[in-house]
Amino acid sequence: MFTGHNPYLVALSVAIAILGGYTGFGLAARVRDTPGARRRLLLAGAALFLAVSIWTMHFIGVLAAPIPPDAVYLVLPTITSFLICALVVGLSLFFVSVGEPSTPRVIASALLLGAGIVSMHYVGVHGLAGDFHVEHDPAIVALSVLIAVGAGYGGLRIFLARHGGTRLVLSAVAFGIAVSGMHYTAMYGMHFVPGGSGHDLHIAMGPVASPQMLALIVVLLCFLIAAGFLLFLVPEPRARGGPLPADPVEEGDAFALETEAMPETEAPARPSAPQAQRPLPLRGLGLPRIVPVPRIPVEAADGIHFIDVAQVRSIRADAHYTQVHDGTRERMCAWSISQAETQLDPAVFLRVHRSHIVAIPHVALMRKEGDGAVVELDGAVRHLVPVSRAKIAELRVRLGLLPRHHHVS
Incomplete structure (x- = not known):
């Protein structure tokens, strides 16, 4: 199954997962330090970017796979797969972004993140309709779950231990590995068996989309993820009042105050600071x-x-x-x-x-x-x-x- 994948689309799917992970984890990193309503907006934005990147990576991978030519995509399961992913990923980020990131909390978050990735994949896969039915190798299913949870835990750990952009990059790469590794492992254990009444049954379940329509949606989402990534790299403007004052001891006597x-009498006033003793x-x-x-x-x-x-x-x-x-x-x-x-x-x-x-x-x-x-x-x-x-x-x-x-x- 895996050997027939389009290598260019496979590479694109991994890149999209990493870019979305970088933006999503970067937004989540600001949640803990942001009070008020903006905190909830950042958390929602982080969950949205991670969910969109997982979903987009998945369907790029599906388009890269040698699926039967008569396959179409059921709209309801496809949308449901995204909503499940967004909800579970949001809960995972909430657990690690609020409160002390203890080991049990990180493990629970990794389990949720892995569950979101896995549930999105299998719900999305069973949104495929055609004159066939899908079978899965149970051992490969178990392995794909372990990959999603294990790599998700590693990505969260790197994210929590971050200092500067390097740790965020490593966290995004780990997230990309978690998503793409789970997806392509699961695809390796998935088989299309010809025949059956699957086509008529699926068509009766609701509207469908052609592979060409799905490809157009995926292209638009790729543009959204890339644009979000580039916007995230733009530094935020400093607060009103000008830049930080230069360090008064940076280039002078190391013990000068x-x-x-x-x-x-000439010391500058600090109206916003409590009175400190000289x-x-x-x-x-x-x-x-x-x-x-x-x-x-x-x-x-x-x-x-x-x-x-x-x-x-x-x-x-x-x-x-x-x-x-x-x-x-x-x-x-x-x-x-x-x-x-x-x-x-x-x-x-x-x-x-x-x-x-x-x-x-x-x-x-x-x-x-x-x-x-x-x-x-x-x-x-x-x-x-x-x-x-x-x-x-x-x-x-x-x-x-x-x-x-x-x-x-």
């Missing part, structure tokens, strides 16, 4: 003495939660806000990166990049990368943070790799 760069020199260490906040506020669908600073691994600038990583996932904080730097204990936290602050006790690995470096932070989900060239020496001092009296320039 913004508040020490000017007299107290740092005082801490003798012998070159670090400021402050009264650090014990917890950091983060946004959630049900309100504002507070994370103990001991759980914080890193803080990343996101326009006028920040994303706080607690060792498991990122959550949105209303503080700016500069405000976070002011509020946190500098004996524990260090701004290693214009857009990144790390907790020194949680640094598990440091390595050179290009002109700068990267550090890996520990936790249930480890993640990487870039270090600018100007901050490497100070970070090495703080990690005990250089003597504390080492000159930082």
